[in-house]
Amino acid sequence: MIKRVIDTKVVNLDELKLEKFSAVGGKFEGESARIGQLLGAKELGYSYDVVQPGKVSCPFHSHAAEEEMFFIVKGTGTLRYGTETRKVRAGDVICCPVGGPDTAHQLVNDSNAELAYISVSTMMPAEVCEYPDSKKIGAYGGNSPSRLKHMTMANAAVDYWKDE
Structure with a gap:
């Protein structure tokens, strides 16, 4: 059977091979599949994430360049956004625009x-x-x-002219 181009642009969530990850002694843990790469996306990145009860998939963070959107497929949890929290559930769509600490976000699975x-x-x-x-x-x-990947503490600022 010849695979059609259109078939390379569609995947069902049930067919994804999820990769497990764990960090910081299991505080951050889940399973994920990068769908965008799989389907050949060029301008958007998208993934499917499954987080077990009592776990979080990533640190509380904000973006200076990338905008994110989350669609809750299954379950319930808590969205941390800026200084606020709210419950989220299947069917919710969440917008996380570019910004500083006021747009920092994180999804927490505090359900069973x-x-x-x-x-x-x-x-x-x-x-x-x-x-x-x-x-x-x-x-x-x-x-x-x-690719460049550099993490530093916010208070570790170096003057622009240092060592020039």
């Missing part, structure tokens, strides 16, 4: 069942993220395996 969601983001060639809980800043650039 799986929380599953689709993430969509603009794929910018350069990005800076702030992490208010840990007071870190991350700078990212390029799309190659050797």
